[in-house]
Amino acid sequence: MGTGVGTAAASSRRPILALVPRIRSRAVTALGILLLGLVAFWLVENAVHDIGQFGLVTLNGITNGSIYALVAIGYTLVYGILELINFAHGDVFSWGAMIAYSVAISWLGADNHSGIELFGILAVALLCAGAFCATLNVAVERVAYRRLRNAPRLAPLITAIGMSFVLSNAIAVVYGFNYVSSEPLLSRRALFTIEGQSYGWDKLIVLLITVPTLMSLMVVVKRTRWGKAMRATAQNRDAARLMGIDVDRAIAFAFGIGGALAGIGGFVYLVYFTQGRFDLGFQIGLFAFTAAVLGGIGNILGAALGGYLIGFIENYNSGLTWHAPGPSWTESLIFILLILILVFRPHGLLGEELSTRS
Amino acid sequence: MTAELLVDARAIRKEFGGLVACNDIDFTVERGAIVSLIGPNGAGKTTFFNMLTGAYTPTSGEIVFDGRDIVGLPQHKITALGIGRTFQNIRLFGAMTALENVLVGMHSRLRSGLFRSLARTPLQRREEKDGRAQARELLAYCGLSPRAEQQYARHLAYGDQRRVEVARALATNPKLLLLDEPTAGMNPKETIAFVDFVRKAREERGLTVLLIEHDMRVVVEVSERVTVLDYGEKIAEGTPDEVTADERVRSAYLGTKPVS
Incomplete structure (x- = not known):
C-alpha cells in the first residue's frame, strides 16, 4: 500500500521534474537575449549621444581587432592540427614586432624617409618580419614539439610555456628590457576627421595589410594542395598519411602559416604603436588566444571573428563616454565574456564545424 | 619472377608485446589478381594491411612491393609507390x-x-x-x-x-588497392553491384586488388585466390573452392566438429 502511494507520487512529480531543464534553458536564453539587448541599447545610446566619437571608436576597434585576429589564427591553426595550445605564439608575435623595428628603423631608417621610399622600406620590413616568424615558428615545432607528438598532452603544453619564456627572454637579450620606440612612421595627418577626431594612415594601413592577408589565407587553406593537406591532417591524421601526405610537413606548414601571420601582426603593431618590448606578446597573446577560443578553437574564421570582437569590446569599453565601465575594466569584461561563452557555448561561436573530428 | 609478383612478403612477423599478431607469414599477390584475405576476427588481417601500408613496421621479415623493399618506408612514400586502401570503418575527411x-x-x-x-x-x-x-x-x-x-x-x-x-x-593512383571489408553494411543488391565494380576497375585501371572480406559469397564470387589467416598463422591458401573445402578453414570458421 505504502509503496503504491510512493510510486503514484513519484510518477506525478516526474513531469514537473522533466520540465526543469527546459525551463532552465529557456531562462538562460531569455537572460542571454536580455544581455545582448542591453549591450545593443548601450551601443545605440552611445551612437546617438556622440556619433562622431562612436564611429571613430568603431574604427579603432577594427584596427586593434585586426592585430588580435592575425595572432589568433596562429593559435587556432596549431590547435586544429595538434590539439596543442602553443603558448609560445604570442612571443613569436613579439619577435615579429622587434624584427620589423630592426629592419625598418635601425637598418633602413624609415623615420627619415617618406613617400615611395617609406612604402618600399615598410614592404621590406613586412616581408622580413613575416619570413622570420614563419621560420621561427617552424623551428620551434621542429625542436620542441615534434618529438613530443605522441607524449601525454601535458608534456608539449609545458614545453610550450617553456618555449614562450625562451623566446621572450631571447628578445630581452638582443634588445634589452626597455621599450624600443621611434617617431610615428606614417604621418598621423588625418585622412578624414569626424567632429575633431581624426583617422589617419597609421590606422588605415593596419586594415590595408590585414584584410588582403586574411583573404589570401582563406584561399590558401581552401584551395591549394598544401592547404588541403593541412586540413586533411587536422581532420584525420591516419587517413591523411594514406593519401600520400607527409604529415610532418603538413604540420610544419600550419606552423609556418601561423608564424607568418604573427610576424605580419607584429609588423602592423609596430607601425601602429611605434614601440615594442620583450613582453609585448604576453597580453596580446592572451587576448588572441581568448579570441581563438571565443570563435571556436580550430576554426580560422572564428578566430578572426573573435579577434575583432575583442577589439570592439576593448575600444567601446575604453572609448565611449556614456556609461562605459572604463579602461580598467577591459580585461575583466573580455574574460567574463570568455567564461560565459565557455559555459553556454563551449565549442565557441563558430566551433561546430570542428566537431566533425572522427 | 618479381615482375609477375606485385607483392612478395616473406616471413612477416608482427609482435605486440608478447602477442604474435602475424606469425612468419609468406604472402604473395600476382600482378592484376583479385585476392581475398579471410579469417575470423582477430586473425591478423588488418594488422597485415597495416604493415603493407606502412602504418606498422613488421618485427621481422621483408615486404617487396613492385620490386622494392618497403619495410620501414614512411606511409606517404608507400602511398606514392602505389598502395591505396579503404578502411573498415570509413575514415573520410568529414x-x-x-x-x-x-x-x-x-x-x-x-x-x-x-x-x-x-x-x-x-x-x-x-x-x-x-x-x-x-x-x-x-x-x-x-x-x-x-x-x-x-x-x-x-x-x-x-x-x-x-x-x-x-x-x-x-x-592516389594505386597499383594495389586494399579494401578492408568493403561490403560491410551493404544490402545484397549493393554487394553485387560492388563486386561488378571491383572487376570493372581491375580491368579498366590495371589494378591489383586485395580485400579483407567476411561475406563468403563475395569472396567466392570475386577472388581468384584466397588466403586464410587464423590467430596470426596462415592456415590455407588457394582458389576459393580449394579453400572452402579445407578442413582447417571449416573448423576455424565453424568450430571443430563435435565428436559424435
Whole structure:
C-alpha cells in the first residue's frame, strides 16, 4: 500500500521534474537575449549621444581587432592540427614586432624617409618580419614539439610555456628590457576627421595589410594542395598519411602559416604603436588566444571573428563616454565574456564545424 | 619472377608485446589478381594491411612491393609507390566536400610545393583545375551522383561515403588497392553491384586488388585466390573452392566438429 502511494507520487512529480531543464534553458536564453539587448541599447545610446566619437571608436576597434585576429589564427591553426595550445605564439608575435623595428628603423631608417621610399622600406620590413616568424615558428615545432607528438598532452603544453619564456627572454637579450620606440612612421595627418577626431594612415594601413592577408589565407587553406593537406591532417591524421601526405610537413606548414601571420601582426603593431618590448606578446597573446577560443578553437574564421570582437569590446569599453565601465575594466569584461561563452557555448561561436573530428 | 609478383612478403612477423599478431607469414599477390584475405576476427588481417601500408613496421621479415623493399618506408612514400586502401570503418575527411576528399587523394601526384601553394602560380592553378576535373570523373566512376559532390562528406549517406572512400583511394593512383571489408553494411543488391565494380576497375585501371572480406559469397564470387589467416598463422591458401573445402578453414570458421 505504502509503496503504491510512493510510486503514484513519484510518477506525478516526474513531469514537473522533466520540465526543469527546459525551463532552465529557456531562462538562460531569455537572460542571454536580455544581455545582448542591453549591450545593443548601450551601443545605440552611445551612437546617438556622440556619433562622431562612436564611429571613430568603431574604427579603432577594427584596427586593434585586426592585430588580435592575425595572432589568433596562429593559435587556432596549431590547435586544429595538434590539439596543442602553443603558448609560445604570442612571443613569436613579439619577435615579429622587434624584427620589423630592426629592419625598418635601425637598418633602413624609415623615420627619415617618406613617400615611395617609406612604402618600399615598410614592404621590406613586412616581408622580413613575416619570413622570420614563419621560420621561427617552424623551428620551434621542429625542436620542441615534434618529438613530443605522441607524449601525454601535458608534456608539449609545458614545453610550450617553456618555449614562450625562451623566446621572450631571447628578445630581452638582443634588445634589452626597455621599450624600443621611434617617431610615428606614417604621418598621423588625418585622412578624414569626424567632429575633431581624426583617422589617419597609421590606422588605415593596419586594415590595408590585414584584410588582403586574411583573404589570401582563406584561399590558401581552401584551395591549394598544401592547404588541403593541412586540413586533411587536422581532420584525420591516419587517413591523411594514406593519401600520400607527409604529415610532418603538413604540420610544419600550419606552423609556418601561423608564424607568418604573427610576424605580419607584429609588423602592423609596430607601425601602429611605434614601440615594442620583450613582453609585448604576453597580453596580446592572451587576448588572441581568448579570441581563438571565443570563435571556436580550430576554426580560422572564428578566430578572426573573435579577434575583432575583442577589439570592439576593448575600444567601446575604453572609448565611449556614456556609461562605459572604463579602461580598467577591459580585461575583466573580455574574460567574463570568455567564461560565459565557455559555459553556454563551449565549442565557441563558430566551433561546430570542428566537431566533425572522427 | 618479381615482375609477375606485385607483392612478395616473406616471413612477416608482427609482435605486440608478447602477442604474435602475424606469425612468419609468406604472402604473395600476382600482378592484376583479385585476392581475398579471410579469417575470423582477430586473425591478423588488418594488422597485415597495416604493415603493407606502412602504418606498422613488421618485427621481422621483408615486404617487396613492385620490386622494392618497403619495410620501414614512411606511409606517404608507400602511398606514392602505389598502395591505396579503404578502411573498415570509413575514415573520410568529414568537414570537406566529397570532391575535396578526392582532391586530397591526389596529393602525392601533384607537384605544387609549399611555395607554389602560397604564390598560386599559373602551374598551380592549372594543376588545381585539372585535378578538379579528374576528381569529378573519379566520383562519377565510383557511382556518386554529381549532386553529392559538393556536400560535406559527413552529411552523405553511408553508401555514398563508401563510394567516396573508394574514389579517394583510386585518386592516389594505386597499383594495389586494399579494401578492408568493403561490403560491410551493404544490402545484397549493393554487394553485387560492388563486386561488378571491383572487376570493372581491375580491368579498366590495371589494378591489383586485395580485400579483407567476411561475406563468403563475395569472396567466392570475386577472388581468384584466397588466403586464410587464423590467430596470426596462415592456415590455407588457394582458389576459393580449394579453400572452402579445407578442413582447417571449416573448423576455424565453424568450430571443430563435435565428436559424435
